[in-house]
Amino acid sequence: xxxxxxxxxxxxxxxxxxxxxxxxxxxxxxxxxxxxxxxxxxxxxxxxxxxxxxxxxxxxxxxxxxxxxxxxxxxxxxxxxxxxxxxxxxxxxxxxxxxxxxxxxxxxxxxxxxxxxxxxxxxxxxxxxxxxxxxxxxxxxxxxxxxxxxxxxxxxxxxxxxxxxxxxxxxxxxxxxxxxxxxxxxxxxxxxxxxxxxxxxxxxxxxxxxxxxxxxxxxxxxxxxxxxxxxxxxxxxxxxxxxxxxxxxxxxxxxxxxxxxxxxxxxxxxxxxxxxxxxxxxxxxxxxxxxxxxxxxxxxxxxxxxxxxxxxxxxxxxxxxxxxxxxxxxxxxxxxxxxxxxxxxxxxxxxxxxxxxxxxxxxxxxxxxxxxxxxxxxxxxxxxxxxxxxxxxxxxxxxxxxxxxxxxxxxxxxxxxxxxxxxxxxxxxxxxxxxxxxxxxxxxxxxxxxxxxxxxxxxxxxxxxxxxxxxxxxxxxxxxxxxxxxxxxxxxxxxxxxxxxxxxxxxxxxxxxxxxxxxxxxxxxxxxxxxxxxxxxxxxxxxxxxxxxxxxxxxxxxxxxxxxxxxxxxxxxxxxxx
RNA sequence: GGAGGCGUGGUGUAGUUGGCCCAACACGCAUGCCUGUCACGCAUGAGAUCGCGGGUUCGAAUCCCGUCGCCUCCGCCA
Numbered sequence: 187x188x189x190x191x192x193x194x195x196x197x198x199x200x201x202x203x204x205x206x207x208x209x210x211x212x213x214x215x216x217x218x219x220x221x222x223x224x225x226x227x228x229x230x231x232x233x234x235x236x237x238x239x240x241x242x243x244x245x246x247x248x249x250x251x252x253x254x255x256x257x258x259x260x261x262x263x264x265x266x267x268x269x270x271x272x273x274x275x276x277x278x279x280x281x282x283x284x285x286x287x288x289x290x291x292x293x294x295x296x297x298x299x300x301x302x303x304x305x306x307x308x309x310x311x312x313x314x315x316x317x318x319x320x321x322x323x324x325x326x327x328x329x330x331x332x333x334x335x336x337x338x339x340x341x342x343x344x345x346x347x348x349x350x351x352x353x354x355x356x357x358x359x360x361x362x363x364x365x366x367x368x369x370x371x372x373x374x375x376x377x378x379x380x381x382x383x384x385x386x387x388x389x390x391x392x393x394x395x396x397x398x399x400x401x402x403x404x405x406x407x408x409x410x411x412x413x414x415x416x417x418x419x420x421x422x423x424x425x426x427x428x429x430x431x432x433x434x435x436x437x438x439x440x441x442x443x444x445x446x447x448x449x450x451x452x453x454x455x456x457x458x459x460x461x462x463x464x465x466x467x468x469x470x471x472x473x474x475x476x477x478x479x480x481x482x483x484x485x486x487x488x489x490x491x492x493x494x495x496x497x498x499x500x501x502x503x504x505x506x507x508x509x510x511x512x513x514x515x516x517x518x519x520x521x522x523x524x525x526x527x528x529x530x531x532x533x534x535x536x537x538x539x540x541x542x543x544x545x546x547x548x549x550x551x552x553x554x555x556x557x558x559x560x561x562x563x564x565x566x567x568x569x570x571x572x573x574x575x576x577x578x579x580x581x582x583x584x585x586x587x588x589x590x591x592x593x594x595x596x597x598x599x600x601x602x603x604x605x606x607x608x609x610x611x612x613x614x615x616x617x618x619x620x621x622x623x624x625x626x627x628x629x630x631x632x633x634x635x636x637x638x639x640x641x642x643x644x645x646x647x648x649x650x651x652x653x654x655x656x657x658x659x660x661x662x663x664x665x666x667x668x669x670x671x672x673x674x675x676x677x678x679x680x681x682x683x684x685x686x687x688x689x690x691x692x693x694x695x696x697x698x699x700x701x702x703x704x705x706x707x708x709x710x711x712x713x714x715x716x717x718x719x720x721x722x723x724x725x726x727x728x729x730x731x732x733x734x735x736x737x738x739x740x741x742x743x744x745x746x747x748x749x750x751x752x753x754x755x756x757x758x759x760x761x762x763x764x
Numbered sequence: 765g766g767a768g769g770c771g772u773g774g775u776g777u778a779g780u781u782g783g784c785c786c787a788a789c790a791c792g793c794a795u796g797c798c799u800g801u802c803a804c805g806c807a808u809g810a811g812a813u814c815g816c817g818g819g820u821u822c823g824a825a826u827c828c829c830g831u832c833g834c835c836u837c838c839g840c841c842a
Binding site for chain 2: 216218225234310363383413626628
């Protein structure tokens with residue numbers, strides 16, 4: 187007896203009467219003394235093995251088997267006795283009557299059983315990640331991840347994209363996230379950086395005339411972690427030449443449609459497209475969650491005419507609509523408290539009911555002012571309006587956060603996948619920390635053609651040809667058309683306040699490349715892990731990465747990062763301070 | 765860097781207004797019984813000095829100080 191004839195999921199009632207050999211782990215055993223049931227598990231599923239005492243050697247072997255032992259079972263597929271089928275199990279109507287069994291490996295009692303629920307502390311699960319990954323639920327995420335990657339690769343290959351690898355040992359670039367550094371042994375005192383993205387290389391590939399590039403690229407950012415941020419993660423990195431923005435958006439959207447169709451069997455709706463400005467006005471966020479109900483109301487104009495000066499003179503007044511609820515006073519107070527916690531000075535509420543309109547603003551605005559705001563928001567009987575006033579983006583951001591929080595509280599977030607494109611991001615933003623303008627996306631982003639004239643005079647007004655894919659309130663991809671004219675690139679650098687020497691030292695090679703015939707080009711990068719996480723309905727990136735890091739950046743399984751010995755350090759010309 | 769939550773047998777939790785707790789329950793584990801279970805059942809048993817260090821007290825899982833670890837969020841993430 188060797189190998190196996192079937193994966194468990196391949197065995198069905200069609201195989202009744204056949205001899206099969208299966209191999210896997212003991213998921214669970216039920217020992218009745220005179221009768222032993224074993225649920226055998228392989229990657230594909232579960233199957234019941236029944237041992238009766240008649241065949242002594244088989245029975246005795248199965249009697250000493252324990253959870254997570256590895257076994258091979260050779261036997262005949264049989265139907266279960268009538269009334270004994272288990273509808274919970276795909277193989278619930280059949281079982282295997284073993285003729286020979288082998289224990290291939292014993293197992294110590296595991297710290298937790300893969301057959302048990304998710305309730306085990308995550309630190310323990312990470313320390314025994316190989317056991318955790320045996321859990322059918324977690325395994326399922328990786329089966330999905332594989333299908334997604336396969337669909338992605340097929341799409342790009344079929345559309346003429348070349349899969350090209352770019353260096354993992356690259357040059358440190360200024361701007362952006364903190365780099366992971368790798369010391370050079372050969373070049374004393376010098377460092378490589380692990381790529382935050384293959385950005386510069388893929389642009390050089392466009393200069394090289396590769397025309398269409400993609401890569402499933404591992405990238406690294408040395409920043410603090412979150413449930414949806416790991417220090418190393420995987421991007422679907424894409425770049426293409428001679429395409430305008432809408433052609434790129436169309437093609438990338440087609441890619442996602444195909445991936446969802448093939449990996450999940452889900453047909454997506456066409457993606458909404460929205461400018462950054464509209465996204466901020468309508469949702470108070472550059473990554474709106476379209477599942478969380480209606481957009482915000484812009485009440486700034488309506489508020490101009492009310493009696494209360496604070497509202498009338500506020501640069502921005504934003505309203506959150508909560509339809510058909512009749513909230514309790516306690517609920518309303520809770521939202522006000524929440525708004526305060528988010529940094530708002532206050533929050534006004536208006537509840538329109540058939541007989542009267544309740545509001546916390548009657549004293550300040552008068553009944554007329556309350557009605558005016560309610561009308562402007564389109565408030566119907568039974569609806570509630572929350573009003574936040576403040577600085578221009580701030581009031582909308584706050585209202586946007588409240589919109590989300592309340593939708594979650596009321597369990598009103600719709601299921602499904604709501605995609606949108608957000609376009610026309612600002613080219614620059616002000617950095618308080620650095621006291622200068624910085625690129626909102628990256629310094630190679632193409633400015634909007636209509637705004638080139640104000641590049642130097644009103645840089646903060648300049649829109650860019652940058653675009654994001656947003657899925658369910660989460661940034662899934664980010665990209666842009668790139669600058670391909672060296673002169674324009676120099677203008678951008680100088681608006682960013684980089685000196686000629688700095689530019690030459692940091693980006694000289696790129697600018698030089700652009701002097702040898704750079705095609706117009708643009709691209710995008712998708713967060714693969716985030717995509718799989720959202721598709722799987724997982725709460726954390728850790729659930730879709732085989733060997734993830736903890737929130738403090740450690741790996742409890744291998745105990746990385748670790749100390750290294752003095753000799754390794756001295757070879758690298760390094761000393762550790764402190 | 766900041767805020768919050770958590771830390772008690774292998775696992776999940778209870779106990780946290782100090783003494784009734786050298787710690788309870790469930791799962792798991794061991795042994796025995798059990799021929800149709802599928803979270804099998806029944807019985808018996810082993811297993812934790814309560815993250816770690818210090819302090820207060822006649823007495824600390826429980827109070828105080830410090831520290832470590834995990835999780836979430838803010839900052840940060842071109």
